[in-house]
Structure formats: structure tokens, C-alpha cells
Amino acid sequence: MNEAPYVLVLFYSRHGSISEMAKHIARGVNKITGFEAKIRQVPDVSATTIETTPALPDEGAPYCTLDELANCSGLAIGSPSYFGSMAAPLKHFIDQTTTLWLTGQLIDKPACGFTSASTMHGGQEQCLHSMMTPLIHHGMIWAGLPYRNKELINTTTGGTPYGASHLASSTSENILSEDEKALCEAQGKRIAEISKKLQT
Structure with missing residues (x-):
């Protein structure tokens, strides 16, 4: 039996904000008939060459596989903004997608991004650009x-035309404003709507 079309909500979250945003994006995806959200995270990376991450996460969404990325109908990708760029664990995952690039498995699929930072000008838009660039190459x-x-x-909190964002007042603040929740859901709904149109 074939799997239902899905939007992959793929993220790395350190303090919980991005994980919370992913849930609201998934709610937006699930509003579109015939589509479902598949929430997945990426593991931490080690500063050494010793593998330290277990095969299954201690909590939250399962880790993403390359097959899940290859078979998605659309992608919502999220990361905290680290100095205006995506976090290393997410970049590490994307760096492993060469086979998908060589075989063109992501061509013409829609993608969007979401991010969080602890200051108003903490590089949210630049972080979204850093996630956008490799996906455009795909x-x-x-x-x-x-x-x-x-x-x-x-x-007066998060939100950009480049993608949903969250303004965390501290590194442990993962409570989204009502505007941020609405924009996350709008983003999820839009990416599912576009995915559906591109399939017809």
C-alpha cells in the first residue's frame, strides 16, 4: 500500500522553541485534505569523531532518514539561528544529501523554513536564507x-516574509506568541496547498 502524501517537518531544536514551532506548522499541514505532516528531527553532532548520539532520540520526534526526505511531497525545515546561520546538526544532515541531489529527487518540490533567536535582530532572516540556499541547489x-x-x-514578536520565526526572550523561552502560532500554521497550510497543486 502506498504511503499518503506528506510534508516533512524537519528540524533541529536545542531549547524547545523550534520543536514547538514544528507542531504548529504540522497543524497547518494537517488542515489540507489528503496530506499529513511527518515530524522528524536531526541528532546532535559531536565535536569529536566519536559517535555519541543513540539511534533513537530520548524524547520528541524520531530522527529523519534520507528516504523520508526523498519521498516527501514538500518540506518545512527549521533551525535556531546561530550567528545568522542554521545550526551545525541540520547542516550536517543536509551535507549528507548528495545522492538525492545526483538523482534529482527533490526537484520541483516546495520548501519553507522556520527559525528562532533570542534577540529581535538575531539573524532570523539570514538563517532562513542559509537553509534556503542548499534547497535551491536541490x-x-x-x-x-x-x-x-x-x-x-x-x-511585535517573530514573523518574516522569508518564513516563520520566533523571538525568544531568553534561550529557555519557548512560549510562542499568538501571532507566531498563526504564522507557523499559515506556513504549514501553504506548503501543503502548494504540494497538492504540484501533484495534480
Whole structure:
């Protein structure tokens, strides 16, 4: 039996904000009939060459496989902003996708990004660009957030036209504002809608 079409919600989360955003993006995906969200995370990377991560995470979503990425109909990818760039564990996972690039398995699939930082100008938009770049090399179609989402205009917390974002007041703050929740759900819904249109 063939698996139902899904949007892969793939992320790395250190303090919980990105994990929380992923749940709201998944809610948006699941609003589109015939599509479901598949939430997956990537493991930490070690500063040494010794493998320290267990095969299964202690908590949260399972780790993503390359097959799950290859077979998705759309992708929502998330990372905290580290100095204006995606976190090393997510970059490490993307660096392993050469076989998918060589075989063109992600070409013409829609993708979007989400991020969080602890300051208003903590590099959220640049971080989204850092996730966008390798996906464009894969031939994916980047889908941001249009301004028809009024929360994007009114927000005093996170939210950008490049993708959903969260402003954490401290590194342990993972409570999303109502605007941030709405924008995450709008992003998930949009990526599923585009995925559905591209399949017809």
C-alpha cells in the first residue's frame, strides 16, 4: 500500500522553541485534505569523531532518514539561528544529501523554513536564507509567507516574509506568541496547498 502524501517537518531544536514551532506548522499541514505532516528531527553532532548520539532520540520526534526526505511531497525545515546561520546538526544532515541531489529527487518540490533567536535582530532572516540556499541547489521551490497573513504586519514578536520565526526572550523561552502560532500554521497550510497543486 502506498504511503499518503506528506510534508516533512524537519528540524533541529536545542531549547524547545523550534520543536514547538514544528507542531504548529504540522497543524497547518494537517488542515489540507489528503496530506499529513511527518515530524522528524536531526541528532546532535559531536565535536569529536566519536559517535555519541543513540539511534533513537530520548524524547520528541524520531530522527529523519534520507528516504523520508526523498519521498516527501514538500518540506518545512527549521533551525535556531546561530550567528545568522542554521545550526551545525541540520547542516550536517543536509551535507549528507548528495545522492538525492545526483538523482534529482527533490526537484520541483516546495520548501519553507522556520527559525528562532533570542534577540529581535538575531539573524532570523539570514538563517532562513542559509537553509534556503542548499534547497535551491536541490531544485526545490522556496515558499515564504505572503502579507495576506495579517499577523505578519501586526506582529511585535517573530514573523518574516522569508518564513516563520520566533523571538525568544531568553534561550529557555519557548512560549510562542499568538501571532507566531498563526504564522507557523499559515506556513504549514501553504506548503501543503502548494504540494497538492504540484501533484495534480
